[in-house]
Amino acid sequence: MADFDLASSFIPALHKPASLLPIARHREALLYLIETYPVTIVVGQTGSGKTTQIPQYLEQAGWCADGKVIAVTQPRRVAATTVAMRVADEVGCKVGAEVGYSIRFEDVTSAATRIKFLTDGLLLREALVDPLLSRYSIIMVDEAHERSLSTDVLLGVLKKIRRKRPELRIIISSATLQAEDLLKFFMADADAQAKPAASDALTLDELIAQKGGRTGRMYPVDVLYLESPAEDYVEKAIETVFDIHTKEPDGDILVFLTGREEIDSAVQAISERAANLHPRAQQLMPLPLYAGLSTDQQMYVFEEAPENTRKVIFATNIAEASVTIDGIIYVVDTGYVKLRAYNPTTGIETLTATPVSKASAVQRAGRAGRTKPGKCYRLYTESSFQSLEEATVPEIQRSNLAPVILQLKALGIDNIVRFDFITSPPAELVIRALELLYSLGALDDYAKLTKPLGVRMAELAVEPMMAKTLLSAPSFGCLSEILTIAAMTSVGGNIWFQHEGEKKRMETARRKFAVEEGDHLTLLNVYQAFVTKGRKEAKFCHDHYVNFKAMTRAVSIRAQLKRYLERFGLNVEETLSSNANKQPLSVGGPDKAEQIRRCLTTGFFAHAAKMQPDGTFRNVAGGTVLHAHPSSLMFNRKAEWVIFHEVMETGEKIFIRDITKIQKGWLVEYAPEFYKIQR
Ligand code: CDP
Numbered sequence: 215m216a217d218f219d220l221a222s223s224f225i226p227a228l229h230k231p232a233s234l235l236p237i238a239r240h241r242e243a244l245l246y247l248i249e250t251y252p253v254t255i256v257v258g259q260t261g262s263g264k265t266t267q268i269p270q271y272l273e274q275a276g277w278c279a280d281g282k283v284i285a286v287t288q289p290r291r292v293a294a295t296t297v298a299m300r301v302a303d304e305v306g307c308k309v310g311a312e313v314g315y316s317i318r319f320e321d322v323t324s325a326a327t328r329i330k331f332l333t334d335g336l337l338l339r340e341a342l343v344d345p346l347l348s349r350y351s352i353i354m355v356d357e358a359h360e361r362s363l364s365t366d367v368l369l370g371v372l373k374k375i376r377r378k379r380p381e382l383r384i385i386i387s388s389a390t391l392q393a394e395d396l397l398k399f400f401m402a403d404a405d406a407q408a409k410p411a412a413s414d415a416l417t418l419d420e421l422i423a424q425k426g427g428r429t430g431r432m433y434p435v436d437v438l439y440l441e442s443p444a445e446d447y448v449e450k451a452i453e454t455v456f457d458i459h460t461k462e463p464d465g466d467i468l469v470f471l472t473g474r475e476e477i478d479s480a481v482q483a484i485s486e487r488a489a490n491l492h493p494r495a496q497q498l499m500p501l502p503l504y505a506g507l508s509t510d511q512q513m514y515v516f517e518e519a520p521e522n523t524r525k526v527i528f529a530t531n532i533a534e535a536s537v538t539i540d541g542i543i544y545v546v547d548t549g550y551v552k553l554r555a556y557n558p559t560t561g562i563e564t565l566t567a568t569p570v571s572k573a574s575a576v577q578r579a580g581r582a583g584r585t586k587p588g589k590c591y592r593l594y595t596e597s598s599f600q601s602l603e604e605a606t607v608p609e610i611q612r613s614n615l616a617p618v619i620l621q622l623k624a625l626g627i628d629n630i631v632r633f634d635f636i637t638s639p640p641a642e643l644v645i646r647a648l649e650l651l652y653s654l655g656a657l658d659d660y661a662k663l664t665k666p667l668g669v670r671m672a673e674l675a676v677e678p679m680m681a682k683t684l685l686s687a688p689s690f691g692c693l694s695e696i697l698t699i700a701a702m703t704s705v706g707g708n709i710w711f712q713h714e715g716e717k718k719r720m721e722t723a724r725r726k727f728a729v730e731e732g733d734h735l736t737l738l739n740v741y742q743a744f745v746t747k748g749r750k751e752a753k754f755c756h757d758h759y760v761n762f763k764a765m766t767r768a769v770s771i772r773a774q775l776k777r778y779l780e781r782f783g784l785n786v787e788e789t790l791s792s793n794a795n796k797q798p799l800s801v802g803g804p805d806k807a808e809q810i811r812r813c814l815t816t817g818f819f820a821h822a823a824k825m826q827p828d829g830t831f832r833n834v835a836g837g838t839v840l841h842a843h844p845s846s847l848m849f850n851r852k853a854e855w856v857i858f859h860e861v862m863e864t865g866e867k868i869f870i871r872d873i874t875k876i877q878k879g880w881l882v883e884y885a886p887e888f889y890k891i892q893r
């Protein structure tokens with residue numbers, strides 16, 4: 215079990231007896247189908263009990279005999295953790311005992327675990343070690359309608375596995391009726407001639423969605439539109455919340471925004487403005503829900519609000535289908551979602567606020583009608599709704615495919631073009647990914663995985679560019695440092711803690727760790743300062759506005775990555791102790807710093823940019839204007855050539871984050887092929 219706390223503060227909401235959930239009536243039918251057919255497709259509205267109940271039914275029916283495990287995959291980490299906690303609670307065990315979860319860098323399972331929630335990406339990773347996923351008697355691919363990149367790949371891989379493991383049971387569950395594609399996918403099996411496959415998959419669609427009238431769908435929801443478009447949807451959402459609060463009867467509010475920054479600012483705005491409410495009036499309690507929150511923080515949204523208080527939850531798309539919050543009567547839908555989009559020409563992947571699809575908007579509205587009739591406020595016009603796309607484009611058609619292709623190759627699937635994808639990725643994306651993997655040295659001239667580099671890159675739980683950087687580090691003599699940098703950039707949350715209203719002082723504190731050459735070395739500095747503080751770590755974090763939780767996570771991630779490297783036979787010589795007594799700012803002298811920057815270039819050459827006279831950056835291919843993110847040291851500073859870790863798009867601007875200065879010559883030195891291709 216991993217070394218972090220298990221949401222001990224989680225107070226379970228009053229449970230509706232599981233026997234009253236819509237799925238309960240279908241228990242026997244479901245078990246029969248699963249027993250009889252290798253693939254079962256379950257369609258049911260969100261909240262009908264698919265995720266929390268089906269695994270329990272299966273366990274009770276004996277599917278875990280002989281120590282076998284039931285795997286339930288989720289596209290999102292948050293869903294995997296919250297659902298595991300809920301099910302553990304229903305079963306009456308601790309998370310990590312009979313019911314556990316496993317997400318990247320966080321394994322809360324044990325030998326006793328029978329029901330295991332995990333991200334679909336992680337299950338794919340397990341297939342590297344156990345190609346037939348033989349420890350599982352049942353694999354339930356949950357939230358398949360989301361069509362996340364890893365879900366799509368997993369479905370293809372499962373289709374292959376099932377030919378070799380006829381006893382394996384696959385359940386695919388989806389909240390929307392787009393399940394037909396899934397059905398066709400599994401029925402049209404290449405083996406069809408050998409074995410009639412027509413009845414292999416069945417759908418519970420009619421059973422669950424219609425039988426008995428009101429089931430998952432529950433109560434009617436009034437949908438309201440704006441008469442004219444909103445200028446600023448965050449502000450409009452806040453106003454709408456106050457309108458509901460002052461004019462509408464009791465009931466909690468769920469607001470869909472696109473990301474952490476918007477959510478944090480909305481939560482703050484509500485807190486400030488709620489102070490003006492009459493002291494005896496009903497109070498408003500704003501709560502955030504997004505993936506970067508710690509497990510404890512996420513749990514607040516499930517607790518009942520105190521008396522005389524209305525909860526208002528500002529959430530990302532997480533709340534659309536993956537997690538269910540009871541008591542929501544009002545939904546405010548801003549009409550936007552952050553989606554990944556990869557531009558094969560520039561090689562830049564961004565996370566951009568994009569209008570939702572009709573299917574999403576309908577799903578969001580449905581969140582309001584779970585316990586009684588509800589209302590959904592769409593912050594756009596009815597004609598905008600009519601012009602939305604029917605469904606969201608599957609992620610596989612708009613993502614950087616390098617990580618996925620690397621994994622498929624490691625699973626022995628060499629011919630990517632002929633792989634059985636439920637929806638094929640565009641050829642251009644496949645070609646770009648192959649090019650990148652080739653220039654990183656993961657693939658050879660025949661597009662086969664190189665040994666050991668490519669094989670190891672696939673095994674490391676970080677993206678290919680960082681994996682390459684890590685594996686190059688021994689030859690630059692900076693493995694210990696790069697290990698730290700990889701861990702710090704994998705934390706996923708903010709390293710810097712922003713106490714309210716103390717932004718200035720936070721900035722000053724941060725400058726103490728700043729290293730001229732950029733953000734990666736600064737992160738290294740912070741880490742080194744942190745781990746040498748011994749028992750005073752918490753005080754150090756408090757004094758320097760550093761996020762203690764994030765740092766603890768970095769320590770744990772680093773240890774896990776180190777174990778991978780040691781398994782490869784790479785010895786990590788810890789350089790930390792020699793710096794232990796020095797003040798921060800000692801990243802090992804100028805030579806070491808240069809080696810680290812060179813090493814970063816071997817992995818991140820495809821993310822290179824040059825500063826322009828106006829202070830913005832251009833990527834190597836030319837056209838794209840990039841801005842240093844305000845959180846970067848390179849914000850408002852001079853540089854020439856840099857590499858960056860991350861790209862994000864907010865409004866009209868594309869920001870780069872975690873930036874380090876490099877020399878132009880290094881690009882050609884470490885990535886001659888790539889820069890030849892570019893020209
Ligand atoms: O998977 P599906 O959307 O069909 O439903 P579920 O997630 O199994 O949820 C079934 C019931 O459990 C719902 O009524 C939820 O309100 C409740 N639940 C909860 O209270 N807390 C959770 N963390 C998960 C589910």
Ligand code: MG
Nearest residue numbers: 264265535536
């Ligand atoms: Mg579910």
